[in-house]
Amino acid sequence: MQTLNIGSIDLNLFVVFEAIYREGSITRAASLLSLSQPAVSHALARLRDRLEDPLFVRRGRDMVPTPRARELIMPVREALHGLQGCLTGMGGFEPGQARRTFVLALRSGLEACVLPGLMRMLADEAPGVDVQSLTVGRRELASTLAAGRLDLAIDVQLPVDAEISQQHLMDVPLVVMLRADHPLATGPLTLESYLVARHVLVSSRRRGPGLEDFGLAQAGYHRQIALRCQHHQSAMATVGATDLLLTLPRVLAEQLPLPNVVIRELPVRLPPLSLYLYWHRDQEDDPALRWLRSRVLVGQ
Incomplete structure (x- = not known):
């Protein structure tokens, strides 16, 4: 042929x-x-x-x-x-008839928070729509959105250029995960025991504190990081097999439960993890992307 x-x-x-x-x-x-x-x-x-x-x-x-x-x-x-x-152009978007792939930037820990609800909604309202989730470096976020290689990003609040729009998505409280038979699992977790324990930090960066560490530092506290790893699933598995503690968003802890771990309230008042939607201003009035943003907001 x-x-x-x-x-x-x-x-x-x-x-x-x-x-x-x-x-x-x-x-x-x-x-x-x-x-x-x-x-x-x-x-x-x-x-x-x-x-x-x-x-x-x-x-x-x-x-x-x-x-x-x-x-x-x-x-x-x-x-x-x-x-x-x-x-x-602005003629509208028909979800039930659409055949399209949306590309989202989600850091690994956010996929389990966002994708289950989003994909359930798409199955009901837009069965012909597919989603691709990928990781984009925060420094490349604006240029990737501007180039049209990305439709929407979800991340913590970031300093962004004027051409990037943002909207608050949700506030997620932090909790502590530890092994079910951990010596500290018998009662409420105290601040003293939390600070004495050794911790897992999930981060894609090679060095530097986590978001929770900034909050602890502002309150005058410091914790000991024994393990720095890239993914929450790995961190959870490690917590289930060691005496390490893991601080993470509540919605993620509840979305990915393990049989041999328990969840405890964070024993210090820290600001919740604030998540935001990001998109390029050139896509502000795109009917399909406006619909996608509305569905992500409704689903949270």
């Missing part, structure tokens, strides 16, 4: 192809497109020649698609829908 360059094909031929496929008739497709029947037949002949396939065979009054046509129809419809969306 020959390889074709899209620039060598009149894209209007695919509009005719989709109409014939939908109507099962050249006559009805011509009526739908407000074209003459000879014009539709001529367009089909040109596309047959370019693709080297009959695309449709006549059975009685119906035009029946060939296997090649059945293979083409979904990609063609998705492409036409995308082009129509570009042309209509």
